[in-house]
Amino acid sequence: MSINTSIYVRPSTSSAAYLDWLQMLTGAGLILFMWSHMILVASVNLGAGAMNTLAHFFEATYMAQVGGPLVGATMLFHFILAARKVPFRAEQQGTIWKHAKFLHHQDTWLWLVQAFTAMIILIMGSIHMWVVLTDLPITAAKSAARIQGGFWLVFYLILLPMVELHVGIGFYRIGVKWGFIKRKNRKKFHKFENILTGIFIFIGLITLIRFWFLTTA
Numbered sequence: 001m002s003i004n005t006s007i008y009v010r011p012s013t014s015s016a017a018y019l020d021w022l023q024m025l026t027g028a029g030l031i032l033f034m035w036s037h038m039i040l041v042a043s044v045n046l047g048a049g050a051m052n053t054l055a056h057f058f059e060a061t062y063m064a065q066v067g068g069p070l071v072g073a074t075m076l077f078h079f080i081l082a083a084r085k086v087p088f089r090a091e092q093q094g095t096i097w098k099h100a101k102f103l104h105h106q107d108t109w110l111w112l113v114q115a116f117t118a119m120i121i122l123i124m125g126s127i128h129m130w131v132v133l134t135d136l137p138i139t140a141a142k143s144a145a146r147i148q149g150g151f152w153l154v155f156y157l158i159l160l161p162m163v164e165l166h167v168g169i170g171f172y173r174i175g176v177k178w179g180f181i182k183r184k185n186r187k188k189f190h191k192f193e194n195i196l197t198g199i200f201i202f203i204g205l206i207t208l209i210r211f212w213f214l215t216t217a
C-alpha cells in the first residue's frame with residue numbers, strides 16, 4: 001500500500017480570491033510605476049539638466065533610496081503570487097502548450113507571453129535595479145556612459161520590449177478579469193493596449209538613442 005505524503009493544501013476559495021486581489025493590486029502598482037519610470041527616464045530628451053533635476057529631487061526626498069527597494073520587494077511579491085499559476089514543470093508546460101494550440105484563443109497566447117516575459121523581467125529587472133541603486137546619485141552622464149559602453153544598450157534593448165509587453169498585457173488582463181473590459185469591447189481595448197505598448201517602446205527607443213549620442217561636459 002502506498003502512502004500519500006504530499007503536504008499540498010488547496011487554498012480555500014476565499015483565500016484564493018484574496019491572493020488574486022493582491023496579485024492584481026501589486027500588478028497595478030507596478031504598471032503605474034513603470035509608466036512613471038519611462039517618462040522620468042525620457043526626461044533626458046529635454047536635456048541632461050532636466051533628468052538630473054528630477055533625479056536629484058527623488059534622491060533628496062529619499063524616494064529613490066526607499067522607493068527603489070520597495071519596488072523590488074513588490075516585484076518579488078507579485079512574482080510569488082503569480083507563480084501559483086505558472087507551469088514550471090516540463091509536463092505542465094507541454095499540457096498548457098497543447099491547450100493553447102487547441103483553444104486557439106488569443107487571450108491564452110497572451111497569458112503565455114505574460115508568463116515568459118515575467119521570468120526575464122524578474123532576472124533582468126533585479127540586475128538593473130541593483131546596478132542603478134548601488135551607484136547613486138543617478139545622473140544623465142552616468143546613464144549615458146553605461147549605455148554608450150554597449151553592454152547596457154543591448155541589455156535595455158531586450159528588457160524594454162519584455163517590460164512593455166508584460167505591462168500592456170497585464171493592463172488588458174486586469175480589465176478582462178475584473179470586469180471593466182466586456183466581451184463586446186474586448187477588441188477595442190486590445191487595440192488600445194497594443195497602441196499603448198507601441199508608444200512606450202517608441203519612447204524607450206528614442207531615449208536610448210538620446211543616451212547613445214549624449215555628450216556631457
Ligand code: HEM
Binds near residue numbers: 041163
Ligand atoms: C526604483 C527602481 C528603478 C530605478 C531608480 C531605475 C532607474 C533607471 C535609470 C536611471 C535608467 C537609465 C539608464 C541607466 O542609468 O542605466 C533606467 C532605464 C531603464 N529601466 Fe529602470 N529603474 C528602476 C526600476 C526598473 C524596473 C523595475 C524595470 C523593469 C523591470 C526597469 C526597466 C528599465 C528599462 C527597460 C530601461 C531602459 C529605458 C529606455 O529604453 O529608455 N527599471 N532605469
